[in-house]
Amino acid sequence: MSEYNPRIVGFLCNWCGYAGADLAGTSRLSYPTNIRIIRVMCSGRVEPAFILNAFENGADGVLVAGCHPGDCHYRSGNQHAEKRIEKTKKLLDLLGIGSDRLRLEWISAAEAEKFASVIKDFTEKLRSKGPSPICKPTPVALVQHNGTESVHDVLKRTNALYCQECGKCSSSCPITRLDPAYSPRIAVEKALMGLEDAVLTDKGLWSCLTCYLCRQRCPLDIEYDELIRTCRAKATANGIVGNCSHEGVLYSLSRLMANSETKQNRLGWIPQEAEIAKTGDILYYVGCLPYFNVYFDDIGVKHVEIAQSMLKILNAAGIKPVVLDNEKCCGHDLSFSGDLAGFEKLAKMNISDIEKSRASTVVTTCPECYRTLKLGYEEYLGKQKFEVLHASEFIADLINNGKIKFAGKIARKVSYQDPCRLGRHMGVYDHPRKVITSIPGVELIEMERNRQNAICCGVSAWMGCGRHSKQMQMERLAEAKSTNADLLVTACPKCQIHFNCALSEKLPVERKDVAIETMDLSVLVAKAMNLMPNSMEMNKK
Amino acid sequence: MSEKPSVLVIGGGIAGIQASLDLAGRGFQVYLLEETPTIGGRMAQLDKTFPTMDCSICILAPKMMECFRHPNIKLLTYSELKEVKGGVGDFQVKILRKPRYVNETKCTGCAVCAEHCPVEVPNDFDMNLGMRKAIYMPMPQAVPRCMTVDKENCIECKLCTKMCQAGAVDFTQQPQDVDLNVGAIIIATGFDQYDPSEIVEYGYKKNKNVLTALEFERWVCASGPVGGHLLRPGDGGIPKRIAFIQCVGSRGRKFGAPFCSSVCCMYATKEALIIREHAPGVQVYIFYNELRAFGKGFHEFVTRAKEEYGVNYIRSRPGEIREESTKSLSIWYDDTLTREIKSLGNVDLVVLCSALVPRTGNKKLAEIMGIELDDCGFFKVTHPFLAPVDTPVQGIYVCGYCQSPKDIPDSVAQASAAAARAAEALAMIKEQKVGGS
Numbered sequence: 001m002s003e004y005n006p007r008i009v010g011f012l013c014n015w016c017g018y019a020g021a022d023l024a025g026t027s028r029l030s031y032p033t034n035i036r037i038i039r040v041m042c043s044g045r046v047e048p049a050f051i052l053n054a055f056e057n058g059a060d061g062v063l064v065a066g067c068h069p070g071d072c073h074y075r076s077g078n079q080h081a082e083k084r085i086e087k088t089k090k091l092l093d094l095l096g097i098g099s100d101r102l103r104l105e106w107i108s109a110a111e112a113e114k115f116a117s118v119i120k121d122f123t124e125k126l127r128s129k130g131p132s133p134i135c136k137p138t139p140v141a142l143v144q145h146n147g148t149e150s151v152h153d154v155l156k157r158t159n160a161l162y163c164q165e166c167g168k169c170s171s172s173c174p175i176t177r178l179d180p181a182y183s184p185r186i187a188v189e190k191a192l193m194g195l196e197d198a199v200l201t202d203k204g205l206w207s208c209l210t211c212y213l214c215r216q217r218c219p220l221d222i223e224y225d226e227l228i229r230t231c232r233a234k235a236t237a238n239g240i241v242g243n244c245s246h247e248g249v250l251y252s253l254s255r256l257m258a259n260s261e262t263k264q265n266r267l268g269w270i271p272q273e274a275e276i277a278k279t280g281d282i283l284y285y286v287g288c289l290p291y292f293n294v295y296f297d298d299i300g301v302k303h304v305e306i307a308q309s310m311l312k313i314l315n316a317a318g319i320k321p322v323v324l325d326n327e328k329c330c331g332h333d334l335s336f337s338g339d340l341a342g343f344e345k346l347a348k349m350n351i352s353d354i355e356k357s358r359a360s361t362v363v364t365t366c367p368e369c370y371r372t373l374k375l376g377y378e379e380y381l382g383k384q385k386f387e388v389l390h391a392s393e394f395i396a397d398l399i400n401n402g403k404i405k406f407a408g409k410i411a412r413k414v415s416y417q418d419p420c421r422l423g424r425h426m427g428v429y430d431h432p433r434k435v436i437t438s439i440p441g442v443e444l445i446e447m448e449r450n451r452q453n454a455i456c457c458g459v460s461a462w463m464g465c466g467r468h469s470k471q472m473q474m475e476r477l478a479e480a481k482s483t484n485a486d487l488l489v490t491a492c493p494k495c496q497i498h499f500n501c502a503l504s505e506k507l508p509v510e511r512k513d514v515a516i517e518t519m520d521l522s523v524l525v526a527k528a529m530n531l532m533p534n535s536m537e538m539n540k541k
Numbered sequence: 542m543s544e545k546p547s548v549l550v551i552g553g554g555i556a557g558i559q560a561s562l563d564l565a566g567r568g569f570q571v572y573l574l575e576e577t578p579t580i581g582g583r584m585a586q587l588d589k590t591f592p593t594m595d596c597s598i599c600i601l602a603p604k605m606m607e608c609f610r611h612p613n614i615k616l617l618t619y620s621e622l623k624e625v626k627g628g629v630g631d632f633q634v635k636i637l638r639k640p641r642y643v644n645e646t647k648c649t650g651c652a653v654c655a656e657h658c659p660v661e662v663p664n665d666f667d668m669n670l671g672m673r674k675a676i677y678m679p680m681p682q683a684v685p686r687c688m689t690v691d692k693e694n695c696i697e698c699k700l701c702t703k704m705c706q707a708g709a710v711d712f713t714q715q716p717q718d719v720d721l722n723v724g725a726i727i728i729a730t731g732f733d734q735y736d737p738s739e740i741v742e743y744g745y746k747k748n749k750n751v752l753t754a755l756e757f758e759r760w761v762c763a764s765g766p767v768g769g770h771l772l773r774p775g776d777g778g779i780p781k782r783i784a785f786i787q788c789v790g791s792r793g794r795k796f797g798a799p800f801c802s803s804v805c806c807m808y809a810t811k812e813a814l815i816i817r818e819h820a821p822g823v824q825v826y827i828f829y830n831e832l833r834a835f836g837k838g839f840h841e842f843v844t845r846a847k848e849e850y851g852v853n854y855i856r857s858r859p860g861e862i863r864e865e866s867t868k869s870l871s872i873w874y875d876d877t878l879t880r881e882i883k884s885l886g887n888v889d890l891v892v893l894c895s896a897l898v899p900r901t902g903n904k905k906l907a908e909i910m911g912i913e914l915d916d917c918g919f920f921k922v923t924h925p926f927l928a929p930v931d932t933p934v935q936g937i938y939v940c941g942y943c944q945s946p947k948d949i950p951d952s953v954a955q956a957s958a959a960a961a962r963a964a965e966a967l968a969m970i971k972e973q974k975v976g977g978s
Contacts, residue, residue: 167875171860
C-alpha cells in the first residue's frame with residue numbers, strides 16, 4: 001500500500017502569499033509537493049464555498065495565505081478573510097471534517113522561508129491526521145423521474161399538455177412581474193414546442209422560486225414546480241449549472257453531509273437543562289439550523305434559538321424527543337436544484353436513522369424539511385413509516401390538549417408570513433394562526449396577500465438571490481409594515497434569513513417603511529411560555 | 542292510465558315551459574313540476590338575450606302565462622319529486638307539494654301582505670343582492686301569481702293574515718302528497734352558477750365589487766335590486782370601468798367544471814353592450830381565452846361590440862384581482878397576444894363569468910328515476926348524436942342545459958324534440974293498446 005500523501009489546496013493572495021511562494025521557488029527552497037496553488041487577487045476573495053468545494057473534490061487540507069494585517073493591498077481584504085475563515089472553521093467542525101484541516105497564514109512576499117515551513121508543517125500535521133473523511137461522490141441509482149424521462153413525458157406527468165396558454169401563471173408569478181424575460185407560461189410553451197435545449201439552457205429555469213403560486217392558481221392543475229424541478233435535474237445532468245446563492249456553499253454543506261463517513265458535531269446547541277433521548281416515539285428533526293447559526297451570524301438571526309425553543313417547548317409539554325446526533329440535511333435544496341442523486345443519498349441516510357430511532361412522529365421547525373420528509377421522500381422513495389408534522393401543527397395540538405402554559409400577556413401586534421412550502425405546498429394555513437392567536441395579548445393582523453395568495457420571501461432552495469429577490473423582499477416587508485404590526489412572525493427559518501438579510505443591507509426605500517422585527521413561531525411561543533429569554537417590551541402584564 | 546295520456550315535465554325553465562306547451566298543444570295532459578314558487582327559471586332572471594338584445598322576461602312572460610292558462614297544463618310549483626315507479630306509458634309518480642301557507646286560488650298577488658311583513662331576508666331570485674320579505678313573490682311576473690311564506694324566516698306574527706283582504710293566507714296548510722300516473726317524463730332542470738369563492742385570487746365574496754355574471758344580470762336588470770341603474774355594488778358609486786373575466790371555473794381541471802359553459806363569451810358581450818347602452822362613458826374590458834362566437838349572428842354581434850361599442854377584448858385569464866388603496870380594483874394579467882404583464886387599474890366592478898354547472902339535485906333525481914349522470918353531472922343519453930334527448934329508460938327524456946351546455950334557442954329546440962319523442966312514445970303505447978284490445 002502506498003503511503004498516504006495529503007493533498008492541500010492553497011489559495012494564495014497575489015500580492016503576498018503567492019509572491020512568497022514564488023520567492024521560495026526562485027530561492028530553491030525545498031518543501032513538500034503536496035500543495036496545489038490557486039492564485040487569487042486577495043485572501044478576502046476566498047469564500048467559504050471555495051474551501052468547502054475543495055474538500056468536496058478531495059482536498060485533505062486547505063491553506064489560505066494573505067498579507068499581514070495592515071499590509072493588505074486592498075486595505076481590509078485580509079480582515080474579511082479572517083472572519084470568513086473563522087466561520088468556515090466552525091462549519092468544518094460541525095461537519096466533523098475538523099477545523100485543523102483549514103489554515104490561514106499571513107505570508108508576505110519576502111517570507112519564502114515561512115511559506116516553505118508552513119507547507120512542511122501543514123503536510124506533516126495532515127499526514128498524521130490521516131485522509132479527509134469526505135469520499136468522492138459515487139454515482140447512485142438515479143431515483144425515478146430523472147434522466148430517462150423525455151421532456152414530453154415530463155409535460156404529460158405534470159399536466160402541462162393541458163396548458164391553455166391563458167397567462168394566469170405568468171400574471172401571478174412574482175418574478176415575471178419584475179423580470180418578464182422569465183415566465184412560467186413561456187417556459188411551458190417552449191417545452192410544448194419541443195424546444196428541449198431552449199428550455200434547459202434558459203436562464204429563467206433557475207429564476208423560478210418554485211413558490212407554487214402559479215400552480216395554486218393554474219386552472220389546469222399544471223405542476224410547474226415539479227416541471228421546473230425535473231428540468232433542473234435534466235439540465236444538471238447535461239452539465240448546466242444554475243446560479244446558486246452564496247456561491248453554492250449551502251449545497252456544498254448538503255453534499256458534504258451526503259458524502260461524509262464521519263460523524264457531525266451538531267448537538268452543541270442543546271442547552272444543559274434540556275432533555276433529549278436516543279430512541280423514542282417523537283423525533284425533533286433540527287435541519288440545518290446549527291449551520292445557519294454559523295453562516296448567517298452576521299445578519300442578526302440566532303438560528304439555534306429556534307431549535308432551543310422547540311426543544312424546550314417539547315420538554316415543557318413532558319416530551320423527551322429524539323434528536324439525531326448525525327442528522328443529515330433533508331435534501332430539499334439538492335432536490336430543487338437538480339441534484340437528485342445527492343438528494344437520494346441524504347434521504348436514505350435520514351430514513352435509516354429515523355427508523356433506527358423508532359420514532360413514529362417526526363417534528364420539524366423548517367417547512368422545507370417538512371415538505372421534503374413528508375412529501376419528497378414519498379414522491380421518490382415511497383411511503384414512509386413515520387408521520388411528519390410541522391412545529392406549528394404539533395404546537396397547535398399541544399395547545400388544544402392544554403399542555404402549553406403561557407406565562408403572561410404579550411402585547412404585540414403580529415403579522416404572519418405564510419412560508420410557501422408550509423402553505424401552498426402543504427396546505428398548512430390554520431395551525432400557525434391558531435398558535436399565534438392562542439398567545440394571550442397577541443393581536444394577529446393579516447397582510448393583504450395572505451394564505452394561498454401570500455408572496456414568497458424572495459429566495460427558495462438557495463437559488464439565485466438578485467435584484468428581483470431584494471425587490472420582492474422590500475415589497476413584502478412594506479406590506480407587513482403597512483398592517484401596523486410590530487412583529488413579523490414566520491414559521492420558516494429561511495424566510496427569516498431572507499427578510500433579515502434584506503434589512504441588513506443598504507435599503508432602496510425609507511427604513512421606517514420596511515424595517516420590522518422578525519421572529520420564528522417557535523421562538524415566539526417559547527418566549528410567551530417564559531422558556532426563552534424575553535425582552536422587556538414583550539411582557540406587558 | 543287516465544283517459545288523456547299525460548306527461549310529467551320536471552323543471553319550469555324555458556326548456557320545461559316549451560316542452561309543456563308543445564305537448565299540451567297536441568292534447569296531452571301535462572304536469573309541470575317546479576321546485577321554486579314560480580316558473581320561469583334562469584331566463585326570467587336575465588336582463589336581455591343575445592344576440593338580438595330582446596328583453597328576456599318580455600319574451601318569456603307570455604309563454605309563462607300561456608302555461609298557466611292552458612287547460613292541458615297543471616302547474617305544480619313549490620313541489621318536489623319523491624318517487625317514480627313503473628315504465629313508459631305507466632309511470633306512478635309521487636310528488637310533494639310544499640305548503641305555501643297561501644291559498645293559490647284566493648291570492649291575487651297584490652302583495653299588500655309583503656308590504657307589512659316585518660322580516661327582510663336576501664332575495665335568492667336576485668342572487669341575494671336585494672331583499673325580500675318573509676312572505677314574498679320572487680318577481681313581479683311570477684306565475685302563478687301567488688305569494689309564498691318562507692317558513693324558515695317567518696316569525697309567525699300573522700300580520701299578513703290580518704292584512705290580506707282575500708283571506709288567502711293560511712298557516713294551517715300541510716305538505717301534500719300528490720300521486721300521478723303519467724305516460725312519459727321530461728327532465729329539464731337547467732343549471733346553477735359555480736360559486737367561485739375557492740378561486741381566492743379573485744376575491745369573490747370578499748370584495749363587494751366582484752360579482753358573478755348571474756348576479757350582474759340581476760344587478761343591471763330593471764326589475765333587479767337597484768332598479769337597473771348601473772352602480773358600484775360596494776358603495777353605490779358610479780362605475781367608470783367594468784371588466785369581465787371569462788372561464789372562471791370552467792374549462793379547468795382543478796376548480797369548477799372541465800367543460801366550456803358555451804354561453805359566457807356571448808352573454809359577456811351582451812352585458813358589455815347593456816353597459817355601454819346604459820352609460821356610454823363606462824369602459825368595458827372582456828378578458829377571454831378563446832372567443833367562442835359560433836352561432837348564427839354571434840360573430841357579427843362580437844364584431845359590433847368591438848367596432849360600434851368600443852368594448853375591449855383582451856386574451857388572458859387574469860392572475861389576480863387586488864384592491865387598490867382607493868378601494869377600486871386592479872387586475873393583473875398577461876396579455877397573451879403581446880406577452881406583456883400588465884395591470885388594469887381603477888376597475889370599479891369585476892364580473893366573473895363563472896362556470897354554469899348542472900344542478901346538484903340531479904343526483905337525487907337520477908336515483909329516483911333509475912337513470913345515470915355523466916362525470917360532470919349532466920344526464921346521460923343513449924347516444925349523444927343520434928338520440929340526444931333519450932335516457933336509457935324508455936319514456937324518460939331530457940332537454941336543456943341539464944343535458945349539455947347550451948343557450949336559450951338550443952334549449953327551446955331540444956325541448957320541442959323531447960316533447961316530440963314523448964308524444965311518439967305515448968302514441969306507440971296507445972296504438973298497442975288499441976291493437977291489443
